[in-house]
Amino acid sequence: MGERIPARAIDAAATRNTPATSGKPIHTRSFTGRYRLLRLVGAGLLFLLFFGTAWLNWGGRQAVLWDLASRKFYIFGATFWPQDLILLSGILIIAAFGLFFITVVAGRIWCGYTCPQSVWTWVFMWAEQVTEGDRHQRIRLDAARWSANKLLRRGGKHAIWLAVSLITALAFVGYFTPIRQLTTDLLTFNLGGQAAFWLFFFTAATYINAGWLREKVCRDMCPYGRFQSAMFDSDTLVIAYAAERGEQRGPRRKDRDPAALGLGDCIDCTLCVQVCPTGIDIRDGLQFECIACAACIDACDSVMDQMGYARGLISYTSERAQQGGRTRWLRPRLLGYAGALTLMLGLFVVALQERPLMSLDVTRDRGSLFRANNAGQLENTYSIKVINKRQQPGQYQLTLDAAGGLQLSTPVELELAAEDIRDLxxxxIWTGEAAPATRQRIRFVLTAVDHSSAPIVAESTFLAPVRH
Structure with missing residues (x-):
């Protein structure tokens, strides 16, 4: 028999009709607290990384740029080509296992602190508070008739939303098109059709997702919110309400003893619901809509401070800790993810270090199997493509490694500029006296004249007439 999953009965009649369940708009209340400060610091660093990196220069060009026209990806001093895209698969797999590892440790904490959907949603909610006021003012504004004041406030909010969306789109597209030229073209109304389309597309996507869809993306569209619970175990940190301490709920004066009133520590102020960006009531138990942002913890702790009660009525905890045990940090599933993640990181670093900075591709001419040249010698033709992925120029020599009798028709020496591509x-030809084999494997070898890199080898086939 498998381990039984514990459950707590909830009185359906007593369950609050929250905006998440009623379909009403979610108006969050402003609040302060340590987790909010942590989230602001994290968001600030992410914004600095996202918006700032696009403007950095490195060696006379943009430091990070995916140049689709020339099919090159620049990351500071490194240049990646289409042949290196296998490394991108490695990065995606490492990112997936990293997310699995974080989920096993602390649940959906990625969503609450670093997911772009959540971070930009908090920015858009800040714009609401600046233009329309706090929660109760926005609720009254929703119910009010249209007037000059309402139109001005709503217009200001949407203007900020669109400005943030456009800046976001400009930074994102700027990783694929040089951002300085893109910004100049935008300010001078000289955008090309393709750049204009993508700027409009990502501006609209940001505006709609963070402004209008918000919690619907986390609740209904994001697959991670659906399957992340499958990675939880009894030691995973989640945000939970201590029902044995908080129940029964009820209001009271600060100077009254809750035990004498038959009440728990929860004063039923509903601030935990009012600050929740997805509109759930955490007191109803763990729900998949919870993004682990800890807004409810900050709100509840502030109330506990005012009432003179101990903090932690709502807290990060684990199922095992709720049952009176101690959270285990070292456990098989977590160690397994950590081991796999460490192994993949190591393999990725080795692959990155060992990736060849020269590329040699040989394609046999399929238009003719073989032919006789002017000297009467048997000849096969090939197309050679050499790529210098280095940031420096170099001289190279191409030779043939094959059985006696086969040789290049002419010696090949190449001088390639930095990031140069040469097709030739x-x-x-067959120079031997005896008839050649019908099919022979040959190897082309590209060697740096200064021996600054290991030789690059590409194989192909030499064809000859069938011997009778």
């Missing part, structure tokens, strides 16, 4: 036709 090449012939291999």
């Amino acid at each position: 036709p090449l012939s291999v």
Whole structure:
């Protein structure tokens, strides 16, 4: 028999009709607290990374740029080509296992602190508070008739939303098109059709997702919110309400003893619901809509401070700790994810260090199997493509490693500029006295004249007539 999953009965009649369940708009209340400060610091660092990196220069060009036109990806001093895209798969797999590891440790904390959907939603909610006021003022504004005041406030909010969306789109598109030129073109109304389309697309996507969809993305569209609970165990940190301490709920004066009134520590102020960006009531138990942002913890702790009660009525805890045990940090599932993540990081670093900075591709001419040249020698033709991925120029020599009798029609020496690509036709001839084999494997070897890199080898086939 498997381990039984504990459950707590909830009185459906007593469950609050929250905005998340009623379909009403969610108006969050402003609040302060340590987790809010932590989230602001984290968001500030993410904004600095996202918006600032696009404007950095490195070696006379943009430091991070995916140049789709020339099919090159620049990351500071490194240049990646289409042949290196296998490394991108490695990065995505490492990111996935990193997310699994974080989920096992602390649940959906990625969503609450670093997910772009959540971070930009908090920015848009700040714009609401600046233009329309706090929660109760926004609720009254929703119910009020249209007037000059309402139109001005709503217009100001949407203007900030659109400005943030446009700046976000500009930074994102700026990783694919040089951002300085893109900004100049935007300010001078000289955008090309393709750049204008993508700027409009990502501006609209940001505006709609963070402004209008918000919690619907986390609740209904994001697959992570649906399957993340499958990675939880009894030691995963989640945000939970201590029902044995908080129940029964009820208002009271600060100077009254709750035990004498038959009440718990929860004064039923509903601030935990009012600050929740997804509109749930955490007191109803763990719900998949919870993004672990800890807004309810900050709100509840402030109330506990005012009442003179101990903090932690709502807190980060684990199922095991709720049952009176101690949270285990070292456990098989977590160690397994940590081991797999460490192994993949190591392999990725090795692959990154060992990736060849020269590329040699050989394609045999399929238009003719073989032919006789002017000297009467048997000849096969090939197309050679050489790529210098280095940031420095270099001189290279191409030779043939094959059985006696086969040789290049002419010696090949190449001088390649930095990040240069060279395409050239090449012939291999048979100079032996005996008839050649019908099919022979040959190897082309590209060697740096200064021996600054290991030789690069590409294989192909030499074809000859069938011997009778």
